[in-house]
Amino acid sequence: AQSVTQLDSQVPVFEEAPVELRCNYSSSVSVYLFWYVQYPNQGLQLLLKYLSGSTLVKGINGFEAEFNKSQTSFHLRKPSVHISDTAEYFCAAPTGSGGSNYKLTFGKGTLLTVNP
């Protein structure tokens, strides 16, 4: 079964600084990976996804992530953060097989706090 680990529970940064949120996965089969963002008191919004193809994935709000098979990582990056990026970020991967039988396994989340 596939699992994901988010290595940092909290990441504080200053506005306009770069940020990297780390995610490692475990799997011996084909890998699909996702990053979701959750703003306070809201549901989850998909930031980006890796299904296949290019290992550098670009998402919304200027975020990108790189799939690294040798390091089993899918770290999320943004070159310059804004106050509005303050939120909880979740790495997720589907478990199950075929068709619609995909349930998502989430990491525990990383709280990104952007300070002025």
Add this chain to the structure above:
Amino acid sequence: ETGVTQSPTHLIKTRGQQVTLRCSSQSGHNTVSWYQQALGQGPQFIFQYYREEENGRGNFPPRFSGLQFPNYSSELNVNALELDDSALYLCASSAALNTEAFFGQGTRLTVV
């Protein structure tokens, strides 16, 4: 195209009571999944419904049950509520052959 909508947004129940949460899936989606997100944790998979049939279940007791209707909307029912059931309940819909799940805003359940 409407997104995933959940109702109610908040509710408070007493321990031992029963609760029903509702979810309308995104247009064209026939798969609905439910997740429980306790405070400070990532979402945990409860179960998934595909074309009105349960299609996978997480590690939750039988007092968590669900339904999916012909229009692919869904309900989550929880019986004999416990204090630990207090959480944000998230519904997600997806197309049958697509792994991308679209989430609703969630229902915040507080059990007192």
